[in-house]
Amino acid sequence: MPHRNAPLTETGRLRLARCVVEDGWPLRRAAERFQVSPTTAQQWADRYRQFGETGMCDRSSRPHTSPRRTPTRTERRIVKVRLLRRWGPARIAHFLGLAPSTVHRVLTRSGLARLTHLDRATGQVIRRYERERPGELVHVDIKKLGNIPDGGGHKALGRPAGRKNRSNAGYSYIHTAVDDHSRLAYSEILTDEKKETATAFWTRAHAYFTSCGITVERVLTDNGACYKSHAWRETLTQAGITHKRTRPYRPQTNGKVERLNRTLLDEWAYARPYRSEAERRAAFSDWLHTYNHHRGHTALAGKPPASRVPNLTGQYS
Numbered sequence: 655m656p657h658r659n660a661p662l663t664e665t666g667r668l669r670l671a672r673c674v675v676e677d678g679w680p681l682r683r684a685a686e687r688f689q690v691s692p693t694t695a696q697q698w699a700d701r702y703r704q705f706g707e708t709g710m711c712d713r714s715s716r717p718h719t720s721p722r723r724t725p726t727r728t729e730r731r732i733v734k735v736r737l738l739r740r741w742g743p744a745r746i747a748h749f750l751g752l753a754p755s756t757v758h759r760v761l762t763r764s765g766l767a768r769l770t771h772l773d774r775a776t777g778q779v780i781r782r783y784e785r786e787r788p789g790e791l792v793h794v795d796i797k798k799l800g801n802i803p804d805g806g807g808h809k810a811l812g813r814p815a816g817r818k819n820r821s822n823a824g825y826s827y828i829h830t831a832v833d834d835h836s837r838l839a840y841s842e843i844l845t846d847e848k849k850e851t852a853t854a855f856w857t858r859a860h861a862y863f864t865s866c867g868i869t870v871e872r873v874l875t876d877n878g879a880c881y882k883s884h885a886w887r888e889t890l891t892q893a894g895i896t897h898k899r900t901r902p903y904r905p906q907t908n909g910k911v912e913r914l915n916r917t918l919l920d921e922w923a924y925a926r927p928y929r930s931e932a933e934r935r936a937a938f939s940d941w942l943h944t945y946n947h948h949r950g951h952t953a954l955a956g957k958p959p960a961s962r963v964p965n966l967t968g969q970y971s
Contacts, residue, residue: 658886661688661689661690661880661964662694662698662713664710664711664712667698667701667710668702668707669688670684670687670698670699671689671701671702671710671812672702673687673697673699673823674695674699674701674702675699675703676801677763680691681695681696681699682815684699689811690890698710708875724752724756724760726761728750728752728760729760729763729764731750732750732752732757732760732761733760733761733764733766735749735750736761736764736766737766739933740769742769743757743758743761744756744757751959753878761781767785779891784834784835784953785834785835786832786835787834787835788835788838788866788868788962788963789833789835789863789868789869789870789871790834790835790871790872791833791834791835791872791873791874791898792832792834792859792863792870792872792873792874793831793832793869793873793874793875793908793910794829794830794831794856794859794873794874794875794881794911795826795829795875795876795911795912795915796828796829796830796831796847796852796878796880796906797827797828797830797915797918797919798825798826798827798828798847799823799825799826799827799828799919800823800825800826800928801823801824801931802822802823802928802929802930802931802933802934803823803931804929804930805929807938808852809902823931826844826845826931826935827843827844827845827846827847827851828842828843828844828915828918829841829844829847829851829852829855829859830911830914830915830918831855831856831863831873831910831911832910832914833863833868833959833963834910834958835955835962836868836954836960836962837910837914837944837951837953837959837962838863838868838946838959838960838962838963838966839914839945839959840858840859840862840863840946841918841938842855842858842943843851843935843938845932847880848876848880849879849880849883849885849886850882851879851882851887852878852883852886853883853885853886853889854950856873856886856889856890857889860893866963866965866966867963867964867965867966868894868963869949870895871895871896871897872896873890873895873896873897873898874898874899874900874907874908875897875898875899875900875908876899876900876905876908877899877900877902881897881899882899898964902945917945918941918945921941921945922934922937922938922941945958945959946958946960946966947959947960947966
């Protein structure tokens, strides 16, 4: 595709070439008519003589040969060290006697520029996927979080005073459901992770997704006791929803909700030094609204999850 300031489009090139080749125009006259140099007019006329209309398309500027490119054997060694040891470009370069910039270029070409693209346990490239439509798959998980004692924890008071003030603060359990396609999230802070609590949470989450025009087809969870209970299974079966569980010790399979848990901790739970658990909980609903409606998501080209849910507010139902 020609750049924005190009004097000729593909159609313009074809007209120029036909004027020269078929109508017999002199090069200077054709160049003046189409406001290009005689050299450019000669180029497109020659292309037309040799290839016809197909020759008017842009060609890749990549060279036919790259004699100074890193040898294939060296590239394979770089990739092998990356997969086996999970080292960065600088460390690999020192180990193999190469420049770090060379190693980085090879890793980029191989799709291994980020260590987050590799499974830390196995070194295998992580296969990323995304469902085609909202509701096709919903990820569900629970995050256990220590409560903030009244007066503040160590972030507000410092380590010594915070350690004295933290006794018997208890825990909160954040139940979260995330739509795979849109990343739309529904989350609640509850008191435990029992089967009755998890089942009641899903009933409310399902109602929320339905109100947004999303028909839930499948739900993916880990192998927690509450998700293996008869109550959970019956709740999903009655709604016509298929239940899927991850393999044991493979949280990566439920990675979208696991990643949301990390975002939730960074941008809400530990974003500032709260003075009490009530203060932190009061900020949760505003943060969740911002996440769904305003916060740009890297997997959605910088747009919020709401951009993929046309009927989020129910105005079209």
